[in-house]
Amino acid sequence: EDQVTQSPEALRLQEGESSSLNCSYTVSGLRGLFWYRQDPGKGPEFLFTLYSAGEEKEKERLKATLTKKESFLHITAPKPEDSATYLCALAGYGSNSGYALNFGKGTSLLVTP
Amino acid sequence: DAGVTQSPTHLIKTRGQHVTLRCSPISGHKSVSWYQQVLGQGPQFIFQYYEKEERGRGNFPDRFSARQFPNYSSELNVNALLLGDSALYLCASSLAATGELFFGEGSRLTVL
Numbered sequence: 001e002d003q004v005t006q007s008p009e010a011l012r013l014q015e016g017e018s019s020s021l022n023c024s025y026t027v028s029g030l031r032g033l034f035w036y037r038q039d040p041g042k043g044p045e046f047l048f049t050l051y052s053a054g055e056e057k058e059k060e061r062l063k064a065t066l067t068k069k070e071s072f073l074h075i076t077a078p079k080p081e082d083s084a085t086y087l088c089a090l091a092g093y094g095s096n097s098g099y100a101l102n103f104g105k106g107t108s109l110l111v112t113p
Numbered sequence: 114d115a116g117v118t119q120s121p122t123h124l125i126k127t128r129g130q131h132v133t134l135r136c137s138p139i140s141g142h143k144s145v146s147w148y149q150q151v152l153g154q155g156p157q158f159i160f161q162y163y164e165k166e167e168r169g170r171g172n173f174p175d176r177f178s179a180r181q182f183p184n185y186s187s188e189l190n191v192n193a194l195l196l197g198d199s200a201l202y203l204c205a206s207s208l209a210a211t212g213e214l215f216f217g218e219g220s221r222l223t224v225l
Contacts (some may be wrong), residue, residue: 004155032212042119043203043216044156087155091212098169099210101148103155 006104007103013078013111021073021107023088031091033071034101035064038085045087047073074088078111095101115126115139117217126194133192134189134220138206141193144168146214147179147185148203156203162175163210199224 004008006025013019025033036044048057048065057064059080063074073086083109089101118137125130138145148156158171162181176192185206190191191198201221205214 034212038180046213046215049213072202089212098161099212100158100169100171101212102158105155
């Protein structure tokens with residue numbers, strides 16, 4: 001069965017203090033690995049899609065990377081507005097559930113001034 | 114451009130009742146997906162529709178049903194509500210049946 005595990009559950013950073021969020025996964029055949037950001041009381045907002053090991057995507061202070069077992073979301077010099085819950089999601093082949101995303105529980109990030 | 118809109122935003126029901134949640138996708142998007150998010154957890158897949166046909170169904174009981182209309186809007190129906198159905202119900206649309214989803218702000222259901 002496909003599985004997604006995110007760590008840490010919560011992370012507190014000072015403004016400017018770079019760090020990485022981890023998403024470990026197991027899947028029979030990877031269709032795509034997705035990162036979303038979710039603010040309190042809002043729906044998730046799409047950030048990145050990664051399709052194969054070695055792939056990297058960047059957007060402003062965020063950079064997502066992918067290996068065969070893990071994905072990392074690197075946050076460089078974060079600002080308070082980067083505070084949110086970051087969700088990793090997996091889509092695998094081999095099920096009859098269409099393009100279903102299997103989400104992790106998320107990492108709650110707090111960036112303090 | 115308008116994003117994904119969901120209604121109602123909040124609702125309170127009692128056990129055994131029925132609920133209908135509605136979703137309007139972004140203009141031009143032909144796929145709608147439904148997810149359930151319980152507090153402190155990631156969203157869990159319920160259904161995906163593309164071009165008005167069901168393309169996927171998650172591990173939810175038959176009390177949950179959905180449909181997509183010719184204008185690509187969608188409804189999620191839940192019968193015989195249980196306390197455990199209390200959650201944020203998220204609708205997401207996409208151009209095609211992919212994982213790059215645009216989510217609405219959700220319908221917060223409380224079952225008493």
